[in-house]
Amino acid sequence: MPYSATVLRVMIASPSDVPEARDAVKKAIHGWNNANAQTKGVILQPWRWETSAVPLLGAHPQKLINAQGVDDSDIVFALFGGRLGSPTPDAVSGTAEEIDRALAMGKPVHLYFSTAPLPHDIDTAQLEALRAFKNEVQNRGLLGEFSNTDQLNHEVWKAIEHDIATLFPEGSTPSRKEPTGVEFVVQPQQEREVSGFNSKGKPRYRTRRWLEVTNIGSRDAEDVTFESVNDGDLILTDPSAPTIIHRGQTRRVHVIRTSSTGDPVVRIHWTEDGKQKMRDFHVG
Template sequence: MSVPAATVPIVAFDAHALLVLIASPGDTVEERDAAERALHGWNADRAQREQVVLLPRRWETHAVPRLGGRAQSIINEQLVDESDIVIALFDSRLGMATGEAVSGTAEEIQRAHEAGKPVHVWFSDEPIPRNADLTQVAALREFKETVEPLGLLGTYASPDDLVFKVRQAIESDLAILELGPITRRKPTTGAVLRARYDYERESYIDNRGKTKYRTRRERIVVQNIGTATASEVELSAAPLGEGDAPSTLADETPTIIPQADFSWRIFPSAGDSRSIKLTMSWHEDGRERSETQDLSLS
């Protein structure tokens, strides 16, 4: 006898969709992954509340092969011209010349900047790899000198550091873009709880004299975006994709009125999963209710 599949409730909301191009040479796979992880993490934590969804774009996954023009020109047409924001990353390579610019990434930066799009450029602060192409290192240094007069350039100490800086840049862009209001759907009746991950960063000097960054004061913030009060709110979590039973995150069981929030301080160890399935349980009008949400802690 077949068993019908469980119905998974879908939470729909209206939002602005922003295309974010991640532009970089071929030696920055980890950095591109980190930037994409930052965008997905922002979506998980903020998309519904801000009514904005960030859609990462990378040439290796979103450029469509096509004959009839210069390869970089086709990428420009498909990705650069359609993007709303451009994130450019460099490690120890500049890339190959295109005939129009010193590299494909350089051409993408120039084209997006000339079109008036927000463009963020970061260079790695990590030690140069021993097998690095010194010709490429020198070309990258020269390119950096040519773009410095155009604005403020950024640096990153590691892919994890880049996650924080990409999210910070997105917040700045949204404040400047002024996307305007979205026609909202009719509010859902009852309490509706949505969680996000929040944290602070501090710098320190390591034993090599280099500036590093670490996360401190990590919190899970739960907002009640519904129309009813949620009483005795309790959080429990389990690593995402694993079979572990949920564990209670904190002893506090606050009451959260509509449009208010409450934050729980968390103290994850180095071995804890950075993606969790969060369960929020509460009482509402004498009934017990709960919701689950996948949450990225990065």
Template sequence: MTFRATVARVLIASPGDAQSERDQVEQTIHQWNAERSLASGIIFMPVRWETGTVPVLEGDGQSIVNRQIVDDADIVMAFFKSRIGTLTPRGISGTAEEILRSADASKPVHVWFSKAPHPTDVDTRQLDALRSFEKSLQDRGLLGRYESPEALAHHVRGALEHDIARIAALGRGDTHQPTISTRRSGPSTADHHAEALRAEIEILTGNAAAQGWTTGKSSTTTLRFESPKGRKFSRSVAGDPGSARQELRRFERELRSFGLRVNRTVRVPER
């Protein structure tokens, strides 16, 4: 059975030492599509330089990668282990260039750094450059951490859920950057509140998943969260959508008081 969908290209960006993570992230995106694309009307297309570029003599390698896949990507999933990557004519590494180029274009950029122990033969110059780059990103947005390829896959899935509201709005033809919801002429106030409520729940659960929280629903109207420290929270968002949104905001304030950080936009702020 065919169905209409908005297709978003997801660039998988990392240095070469994160091969296991690259494979895991691509698999996670395909799994998300199998489980969620029909209901959401969104398909995430993983894009990698290994399979998405064509060899051609038209400049330095990274500039070709930029033209062929980076500039056409809608979302960037970037991650680092112990290396910053290979220097380019424009930046400290290809991966760093892809991150900054996409962020400057106001695209959603998600960046994680590994917390796993570094190998004994780690290149200290690469590691020092990586730490310096990480520090430079801290005033541009929220950075993530991961312990293993499987943990990174969990965070990436949360980021995909976080990006649904923005991608859905772009698919409707909205020209502005959406945050929690987008106003359109036509639907009733109740319809607007219902749509906004769904988007707010996606953003809240996406932020939580990206920070290592466990999320779920015990019913269609009861949200359940568990912090990384094991503290459990639940809240019903049943009833009138307008009242449910107010209840969801009270729930969000409670979660914030226990350390959850919630970003309303998915892009890395410009300097």
């Protein structure tokens, strides 16, 4: 069903050593859209230079990224792990230049530093440069930290809610009538976490997967249970006892993917106004 919405571009800025964090911010943005776009009348459009920038000659690459990304963005998320990044003609790194430019233009900038373990082959010069940059920038505002992508997802949602409330006072954005009854949004999530290190000191990773099930409707869902339609593709690892998902509440359902080529489907059963209801969600 068509609806009106205001589109905000969200730039994801970082050096090259935090690809998982960049992916996590993008997934968090899409998750927020799924849960809020229709009811709040706002859609967030992620922008990453490696996928969104248009190849073009005629200027330094950073100036082109500034023009295409920073200047046209409404919100900026900047992430750092163990590198500051390569210097540009005008700043200590490309990401630092993007931060300064966005701030000068009055855009909200959210800056996060990873506290996850660093690899043993870390570039110490880059690490020292990053620490010096952090010491300088911490006097210019509040900095955020994240130890894993799950925590970063929470931080992104918190920042988005703050920005929406600031950019659009109540009643100033296109709105849509609140959904009536129970309405679920199911968003697959995953994160890689360090499970140890090999003999060469490089980290080993494992992937945790779960479904975030949010009731965006106007009523509580009772006797909620979850079922994997194709057991060969998806295994639910949480207890199967019926539960209640209140209006606006999110529950996490942990899963295991047993096939990377299938089309996993989770079926949600619930009771609403004394009637049994059911809906399937594709979560591949």
